[in-house]
Amino acid sequence: SLILLLTAFIWGVAFAAQSVGGEAVGCFTFNGVRSLIGGLVLLPVISFLDRQKKKELGEAAFLQQKGDRKTLIIGGISCGLMLCIASNFQQFGISFTTVGKAGFITAMYILIVPILGLFMKKKVGMKVWLGVVLATIGLYMLCMTSERFSLSKGDLLVLICAGFFSLHILIIDYFSPKCDGVRMSCIQFFVCGIISMIIAFIFEEPNLKAI
Numbered sequence: 001s002l003i004l005l006l007t008a009f010i011w012g013v014a015f016a017a018q019s020v021g022g023e024a025v026g027c028f029t030f031n032g033v034r035s036l037i038g039g040l041v042l043l044p045v046i047s048f049l050d051r052q053k054k055k056e057l058g059e060a061a062f063l064q065q066k067g068d069r070k071t072l073i074i075g076g077i078s079c080g081l082m083l084c085i086a087s088n089f090q091q092f093g094i095s096f097t098t099v100g101k102a103g104f105i106t107a108m109y110i111l112i113v114p115i116l117g118l119f120m121k122k123k124v125g126m127k128v129w130l131g132v133v134l135a136t137i138g139l140y141m142l143c144m145t146s147e148r149f150s151l152s153k154g155d156l157l158v159l160i161c162a163g164f165f166s167l168h169i170l171i172i173d174y175f176s177p178k179c180d181g182v183r184m185s186c187i188q189f190f191v192c193g194i195i196s197m198i199i200a201f202i203f204e205e206p207n208l209k210a211i
Helices: 002-021 027-057 059-065 069-096 099-106 109-119 126-143 153-178 181-203
Strands: none
Touching: 002 069, 002 099, 027 069, 027 181, 069 099, 069 153, 069 181, 099 126, 099 153, 109 126, 109 153, 153 181
16 A cells, blocks of 8 residues: 555656656657666666565575466557556656646546446445545545646646556456566566657657757
């Protein structure tokens, strides 16, 4: 729970950086570069964790624990595609709306995920639904205090992003118990980064100085 809270804090802080960064480079360039950096940062982390696990488990047990490579690759690519679509919708949306609104609407995945989970026959207890309601009210009060809520073009783009982030979370939920989560995260960043940069070179003009 504390790690997820830290994740939410880091993600929340990133909205301001996304808003400022979006003024310097195109949306696809921004997401391409940051995703590739994310993938590169995880490479030494994976190497370090592997060495630690080998010491603890031994070579044979370590190789057995790594799990199915095919599942890892499918999971990483699936997560990368969802992350690519969601993060680019979000970045475009932030260009047309405020950071507060973008944060609030993106966080609507806390409501969408349990609803989608019902279609996947995942049981959701009353405590979760109570938490969803309280979190939604709290997010509205935190993010929307100085402005009336109305859906603009940017808001709609971020709402679409929230839907894809919900699918992203459900894919992670399915694949993460079956493979190495850090490796899968690394693959997803590279997939997201490569796709975003390909589109950036087609529709934008990536500039090293601006990056």
